Amino acid sequence: MEKNQEFVVAIEDMNEDGAGVGRVDGYIWFVKDTVMGDVVRAKAMKMKKTYGFARLMEVLEPSPGRAEPLCPVAKQCGGCQLQAMSYEEQLRFKERKVLNNLLRIGKFSRDEIEMLPIIGMEKPWRYRNKAQFPFGENKEGEIITGFYAGRTHNIIENEDCLLGVEENREILGIIKRFMKENGLRPYSEKEHKGLVRHALIRKGFRTGELMVCLVINGERLPKKERLAELLLQVKGMTSISYSMNREKTNVIMGKEIVDIYGPGYITDYIGAVKYQISLLSFYQVNPDQTEKLYRTALEFAELTGDEVAWDLYCGIGTISLFLAQRAKMVYGVELVTEAIRDAKKNAEINGIRNVEFFVGRAEEVLLEEYEKNGLYADVIVLDPPRKGCDELCLNTILKMGPKRVVYISCNSATLSRDLRYLADGGYRIERVRCCDMFPGTYHVEVVIMMTYCGDKKK
Template sequence: MKPVTKNDRLSVYVEDLTHDGAGVAKVEGYPLFIKDALPGETVTVHVLKTLKSYGFAKLISIEEKSVDRIDAPCPVFEICGGCQLQHLSYAGQLKYKEKVVRDAMARLGKLPDVPVHPVKGMDNPWRYRNKSQIPFGMDDGRVVAGFYQPRSHRIADTDICLIQTPEADTLMASLKRNLQDMGIEPYEEKTHRGMLRHVVLRKGRVTGELMVVLVTKKQKFPQAERAVEAIRAALPDVTSIMQNVNGDKTNVIFGNDTINLWGKDIIEDRIGDVRFEISARSFYQVNPEQTEVLYGQALDYAGLTGSETVIDAYCGIGTISLFLAQRAKFVMGVEIVPQAIEDAKRNADLNGFTNTLFEAGPAEEVIPRWYKDGKEADVLVVDPPRKGCDEALLQTMLEQKPQRIVYVSCNPATLARDLRILEDGGYRTQEVQPVDMFPQTTHVECVAWLTR
């Protein structure tokens, strides 16, 4: 028998936050998830839905506020899905993220004694995103742009976003004003009609170079010249204007074909002393300031003296590999996406590194072949996607037995799961350092250091 029913009105105490930032209160052990409620608060809620093991409730009023509650500065915070924690002070956000990592280590990894350090945060946790992906659409006859509402593809219309660059705000507002005058129809996902799907802006944090990518449904784009003029008028310092074509019925942003409309094909940026060329579709960390902190931590944990061979098992365009190559004897990077490997080779040449090797393919196939050919690693670095390491790669790591593993993770849950597997296979997790790459959101990245 559930202790609450739909439409109940209750006063509850909020104990915790979920992974997506909802408050958690318990009624006789039954969890209620409450959007916008914070730990330490006593709140009145209206029960919206009850399932077998948990329910959802709407926040009606706050009887006792958390000391960490602040007024969210963004005008569309309540309806936008981009941020979840603007109503929580930044100090409170860092405490919450440290707890998320500690809980994952203890509960999922069965590693309660592994040292988890306080989260390395930002001095200014705003305007940090160097890449904005802005959907455009129509609403009641007017052009709208902004970011998607939670768990939907409805656009939360806005002219500003406080975690993206001011240039992205300028571009978004300008195109919204001028799109209809230019005869460009925003794309409609349900009907698959319209031309302009997304506008992507990328900025080099160190160089200041700007790239704008117009993602269109068709390659034939009669208004391209007028669009270029409008973008250059809004952003006089723009470096590159590209068109990417995506004609598929999909919510994936980019298609396969990219065309230069004006300026350079790439922009350049630096992380620390390493230069990177960034194309329209290149993967590049969206918070370069904290990326330098994250990769610096990975470099420290690698413990390089100049005599080591390192394998980077999810190397992407070579960002971590080239950071490591500054101190390693030799670095070998493997990545399943061939285009990323071409980018990695180009970035190695750009920086004059001659101590790197990059190969496209599944890491769990390429790495054993390298070992068979005598290319053994002292240090193995992994930076997998949110789902964590491939099971076959974990087995490969245990078979090849590198002395030291550095695990860079964007998901504490899968990190803890994989650390447990590596521990059971003969490794020990020395420590975990969380880094706040995405302030105002629930995401937290970690670097873990393991030794045999």
């Protein structure tokens, strides 16, 4: 086989990133945009010693799990990897992915894992409450915006992503009109010139409140009052700002934010709890599924009203305030100062007093409060970033010995690694449940309940 040679392959499996996997004469091929059960014609693009990557040229025999993507740019855009799968097949793929990682990385046996049915969506579209749109120019010099193609910074023009809210299209149209009216050019990464880099748009699904922030390569936004005037025509517009980012960087937001209109935040609800969400706050992008995710975590925590619970990596207090409805006391820990400020404000807004928040690294705060101040835990809830937990944090959990650990993760690989560490320290998995927070993509959230059994690995 040589590069650019075409061949026929049956797709027998899927890798973690949602690419189809097939074999030809024992050689492994990864083919993007294929589905397990497809027979396809593909072209060899890149070859290693034992495996290669190929481009889908034609589907010869479609899998029963194949679906026609609704998005016209699904194949070019890097945002959705699974639109060629039916939604039912997507859910099965995500459950398999999590289970395989628990078996392979976590070294758990199948009978140690009770997998509850994945929580899917009735309507897996228009679920994202936040989006960030880069601006650029097409070959004709016209202003465009959309999303980056996979593994590139080439903009695929798309102002109405079907995962995002319908208001995105209207808002982006207004920003482009404002730029044309005032001769403002989009930013060029290559030349480090041009003013407008990105637009960040956020919506509170329950409140209907909208936030818009323009990220600029400069210190001021000309005619900013005119931009506010135009954006205020959009129903629900609550906060308008710009962020200054003059660095040569892939980081979107700048370090300084200037409010043009409104309080600098929006509000939304998860269940009965109201949250204040500032521009840089971490807030789950799928609010409908977030409520189901947190209710699952609350169920796994098995709180009766007498327990002390810790919420590590608590963000703006979303899980902490959920736990506080049933716990005696909740302690939340988060590294980002602004997030803790929002968390305290959210507790105040909801009249929740049995919660206290700490700024700092989870592993350091937990250890200090346990060893120096004698704070204990009946239940610890973890929701770390994709890299998982620090070993010091896991060691402190083992020292504290809570009755239950509830681990929420968006990366089942690092989750499996951390669960093995806890299992070797005396914990066992009781229940596992996936929640599909990101339909159309290979990402999936997982909630795990572990209980202390004292069976430590020697």
